[in-house]
Amino acid sequence: MNEHSAKPRPLDHVVLPVVNIDLARERLGKLGFTVAADARHPFGTENACVFFADKTYLEPLGIASVGESEESARQGNVFTARNRAFRFRCGEEGLSAVAFGSEDADIDHRNFVGDGASAGEMLAFSRPMTMPDGSESIAGFRLAFAGDLRAPDLFLFTVERVNPLPADRSALEAHANGVTGIAEVVLCAPDAAAFAAFVSLASAQSAVEKTGFGVKIAASNVKISLMTPEGLEAYFEVAVPSADRGLRGRAILFAVADLAVTEAHLAANGVTYTRKNNRILVKPAPGQGTLFAFEETR
Secondary structure, eight states, X not given: OOOOOSSOOOEEEEEEEOSOHHHHHHHHHHTTOOOOOOEEOTTXXXXXXXXXXXXXXXXXXXXXXXXXXXXXXXXXXXXXXXXHHHHHHHOSOSBOEEXXXXXXXXXXXXXXXXXXXXXXXXXXXXXXXXXXXXXXXXEEEEXXXXXXXXXXXXXXXXXXXXXOOOSXXXXXXXXXXOEEEEEEEEEEOTTGGGGHHXXXXXXXXXXXXXXXXXXXXXXXXXXEEEEOHHHHHHHHOOOOOTTOOSOEEEEEEEEESOHHHHHHHHHHTTOOOEEETTEEEEOOOTTTOSEEEEEEOO
């Protein structure tokens, strides 16, 4: 029996495996993002996050210790096991997971198990966090994982913050490229609609909107688009092989206040980009993980 949440969950963050954190910091800085201090997980991975004013964030994910990461995966840590599998199958860069905010990860886990969509045991951990003013705080997290055996290269999870971070991250939320938040996360599969139920379950959104190239599912704060390879090519100029029938994370669309500001920043930093349909598209590069698109908020 499912214990449904009353409203759709918000997108919390997107996980971007990268070759290494230093390269991610350099690339994201060049793209005009403010990058937070490096943070180490207690199971061998590390990140350097990019926080947005809409309370979503990017998690570029590196491996700080191969030994610790592999040992934790052997012991059943879904996060490190899926990261390891993604890198083996897809390479060291990409978009491997989408995380939704949760008020109760235990209930989410029970729902995932009840729907036959659990990707494994819950994960609870805490780690020290350095705040912008230099003070130390402890951040605690509880994660519940959803997986679909037809989609080995993407997993979804919900994250419950046990002792939420202080609300004021304003210093980290201001970006030279003008990004205010994430508007859309783009996933791709030849039969995109086949994965609607999977994404609906993790986002707690049962309403699915049909589009010309697949379906859209509205989390409480962003759209999750499931697109066919044709759609991906039409909107984002990304060509992907249609032989792979699984679901892959392929692009992130950012909201900006003024596209001219974004364009000027990219041009000044020598970043290659194209313009299409009132959007700026920046193809994946080492440290970036996936395609980044920028669009003015209307």
